[in-house]
Amino acid sequence: MIIKGFLITIGSEWIVILIVILVGFGGFALGRLSGLQNAQNTVQTASASGSLESSEVSEKAPGGQFVASRNGTKYHFPWCGGAGQIAERNKIWFDSVEEARRAGYTPASNCKGLE
Numbered sequence: 001m002i003i004k005g006f007l008i009t010i011g012s013e014w015i016v017i018l019i020v021i022l023v024g025f026g027g028f029a030l031g032r033l034s035g036l037q038n039a040q041n042t043v044q045t046a047s048a049s050g051s052l053e054s055s056e057v058s059e060k061a062p063g064g065q066f067v068a069s070r071n072g073t074k075y076h077f078p079w080c081g082g083a084g085q086i087a088e089r090n091k092i093w094f095d096s097v098e099e100a101r102r103a104g105y106t107p108a109s110n111c112k113g114l115e
Contacts (some may be wrong), residue, residue: 067096068105075100080111 068075076083107114
């Protein structure tokens with residue numbers, strides 16, 4: 001009885017609007033959750049002695065970090081054009097310029113702000 005009176009007072013239009021909003025928020029939340037992945041990539045670098053060493057580089061979400069291709073020699077800011085051409089499976093993420101350089105990468109010349 002109380003619920004029926006409440007539904008009559010607020011009107012059916014508001015219920016539909018509320019349902020649409022809740023479904024939208026739910027869909028957004030599920031999309032964000034499905035996008036989270038924690039994969040580990042292994043990068044091989046040449047040491048001073050000439051032997052290959054394996055180091056693990058975690059795949060991180062972009063945000064103030066640097067990206068490079070497994071098959072390339074340059075690192076980029078994530079928003080640079082060259083970074084957009086790297087296939088997702090080939091992307092390697094670095095926290096700092098020093099980390100990218102230690103792995104044997106040099107700055108991309110077409111990415112403004114990299115030195």
